[in-house]
Amino acid sequence: MSKESGKAFDTGLFKRLLAHTKPYKVTFYSVALFAILLSAFAVLSPYFLQQIVDEAIKKSDAEKLLFLVLAMLGVLLAQVICQLLFNYYANWLGESVIKDVRIKLFEHMLDFRMKYFDNSSLGVLVTRAVADMQRIGEIFSQGFFVIVADLLKMIAAAALMLYMNWKLALIVFALLPVILYATRLFQQAMKVAFIEVRAQVSNLNSFVQERLTGMKIVQLFTREKIESDKFREINEKHKKAWLKTVWYNSIFFPIAEIVSSVAIGLVVWYGGLQNVTNISDNVAGTIFAYILCIEILFRPLRQIADKFNTLQMGMVAANRVFSILDTESNIDDLGTVEKTSVNGDIKFSDVRFGYLKDEEVLHGVSFDAKAGETIAIVGATGAGKSTIINLLNRFYEINSGHILIDGIDSKDYKLASLRSHIAVVLQDVFLFADTIANNISLKDESISIEAIEQAAKQIGVHEFIASLPEGYQYNVKERGSMLSSGQRQLIAFLRAYVSNPSILILDEATSSVDTYSERLIQRATEKITEGRTSIIIAHRLATIKKADKILVMDAGKIVESGTHYELLKKGGYYNNLYEAQFMEEEVA
Ligand SMILES: Nc1ncnc2c1ncn2[C@@H]1O[C@H](COP(=O)(O)OP(=O)(O)OP(=O)(O)O)[C@@H](O)[C@H]1O
Ligand SMILES: [Mg+2]
CATH class of the missing domain: 1.20.1560.10 (ABC transporter type 1, transmembrane domain)
Incomplete structure (x- = not known):
């Protein structure tokens, strides 16, 4: 100051x-x-x-x-x-x-x-x-x-x-x-x-x-x-x-x-x-x-x-x-590439990053996701999963390495263009003190209420919204306090879905939800990942099993990758993680 x-x-x-x-x-x-x-x-x-x-x-x-x-x-x-x-x-x-x-x-x-x-x-x-x-x-x-x-x-x-x-x-x-x-x-x-x-x-x-x-x-x-x-x-x-x-x-x-x-x-x-x-x-x-x-x-x-x-x-x-x-703290928006649509090929190559100067959080992360694939990222808390999302969106600048989308460095895109192709459902869903409809469209006038309802029906959350006191016009109050966390997540799904992005990122909430919401979320996840590149930071077994590829992260590195069965066969980190969770599910 x-x-x-x-x-x-x-x-x-x-x-x-x-x-x-x-x-x-x-x-x-x-x-x-x-x-x-x-x-x-x-x-x-x-x-x-x-x-x-x-x-x-x-x-x-x-x-x-x-x-x-x-x-x-x-x-x-x-x-x-x-x-x-x-x-x-x-x-x-x-x-x-x-x-x-x-x-x-x-x-x-x-x-x-x-x-x-x-x-x-x-x-x-x-x-x-x-x-x-x-x-x-x-x-x-x-x-x-x-x-x-x-x-x-x-x-x-x-x-x-x-x-x-x-x-x-x-x-x-x-x-x-x-x-x-x-x-x-x-x-x-x-x-x-x-x-x-x-x-x-x-x-x-x-x-x-x-x-x-x-x-x-x-x-x-x-x-x-x-x-x-x-x-x-x-x-x-x-x-x-x-x-x-x-x-x-x-x-x-x-x-x-x-x-x-x-x-x-x-x-x-x-x-x-x-x-x-x-x-x-x-x-x-x-x-x-x-x-x-x-x-x-x-x-x-x-x-x-x-x-x-x-x-x-x-x-x-x-x-x-x-x-x-006078504070110059803007994101450099020097890129020139503007695309009306992208295929959704994502490539991270040797990405290093830290929020603080001397504290690296990601120590050289490399992976790729082909257009249309669903990639799941799993790993311990604090491993750096959410950080990957922050970087893909360019919320933060990476220290070294490259992030490519359709083979073009993400820095070369105009920021608004880049972000228009990526929809994100964050771990902590933020809702404005407004109606559900406005929280979904974010006041984009090109998204009509009919389109919202249509989308809600497609991913199977229409009934839940319609059952609220005023349906789509229900005011969720500050930070969405009138809804449960599972419900908030469903609204966020719909928000991502109506923007029809080529790339979808989903940071699943760690908090457990009831079986009914769980099923809704599962169905919605399947629907919205269809036909687009999806990166899902997953905590739910069902999500993980169906992924084309699973990346296992630990302490800022990808330690294993492969399909569910490949990784199970390997008997390594993922296998331990899975068994621990599976036991929990059994008990529950
Ligand atoms: N805004 C921030 N500023 C400084 N450090 C941060 C910030 N956000 C995260 N970190 C640190 O970066 C590391 C990775 O955090 P990240 O949020 O990516 O973990 P995560 O794998 O998503 O964990 P979880 O499963 O609990 O969501 C953590 O050690 C965390 O303390
Ligand atoms: Mg996280």
Whole structure:
């Protein structure tokens, strides 16, 4: 992970962020214009007030009074409208930037290699795509523009004060260092407090998420008390962190209030004195105007600490998101071969591969499967069977050797073309929180519901699906939790079957299923392997017996290969494996 920007403000990062507002140039400049208008309107009110007192009331000019009051009303109205537009469009800009960056991030992630996901925490990636995006949006909606608008207002107010009476202005300015210093202290304290709050919020999130996902384990092992105690503890920390921010606010705001009251008091006293001693007889209006100006000058200072924190948090989030966007972890898709169909000849020659740099998992695997054959791979757990599938699909790059499909190196195919010819039923079936029909077609519109039903009938799972509450429209909920693991596997079979691939790969689930499902799965397997090259990582005897060739794997190598009977005759590794399983079957 890249460094969390330690600087108060990272210009390079900010420029990069600003680049994302380019498509919304008009809005961007409009918001800037509203900010300028706002500051102008803000100081017009005090100015008119001064005029009303000094030029209209004192001089008993009713006509001028009416005119000035109406003018002031007009300015207020314009200010309100301006504020509304400013708020709306600043937020609009923020949301538009979020939308763009989020889509970009997601599209970037879609192309990542599996290796990236192996090494990343899902929770962190989700945070980047959701919560961090919100922070980035706040830079625009609550941070940057608001700070600029406030600064402009303050400058305008200061200028007006100097213009009206420079001596009074200097008195007020003399108090600024006090409030600036207090603001600085407050901001630093709040920053630390907020980091703690966020850390606790993320602790809460991951705790709740993990316990809810693992609720079965929690209840099975009666860990309710322990978990609830732990939760209490995290909550306590969260509360403490929050209260700290409340405490700082409680101290800071009265201080800011006192300083601005003192400023007003000094102005009234000194200004009044000037009037009384006749140094100037035109101070009354100015004093009124000053009371408004002091508000304009001091109020933003009170909130600026908050705004700076928003800005800073946004920048930290932007930094994290950009570091993912900068991660080059895409699969090289440099191949050019695109075929509308392949025969399905597969050849592995001396393939070596490891997930980690110095840890080879496959130590030179060679085998071939002719078009239409069914190859079974058997072997101990962790032998490297599923790894072979990952490589055929190019989820990972091999270290050395070749994988050929129809005599062409798999790297020479366009990735999308390669994968379109291979259908895979993975060991752990993943289903989306959607209907069965959508889980089968994966929203491919060329696959009609009739085609799905037809296919289901062919492989003999139609009855099972039709028996579900809403048949093909049954929503299986998150990860298919409404189905048993055998049922999920059948859905995955159908998903592979409707895509009508030339090459079919099946990683049989190790978990045992009931005899009825077992028979269904067996029948479906036979049907979908018909007429195409199939590689089956097999655990079921029936599957193995019928294979054209069986590869026996052990510790990343193929140790034996041949048909069921050849291997039995050999009396080696396979024979032992078979006998062990056969005994189990007998017992069962
Ligand atoms: N994503 C991964 N990152 C790092 N190592 C991995 C990864 N996936 C698998 N391995 C390792 O590679 C080896 C082979 O795993 P593989 O999944 O191919 O085994 P398998 O033969 O399919 O086992 P099983 O019968 O239990 O499914 C194992 O030692 C495993 O620890
Ligand atoms: Mg496996």
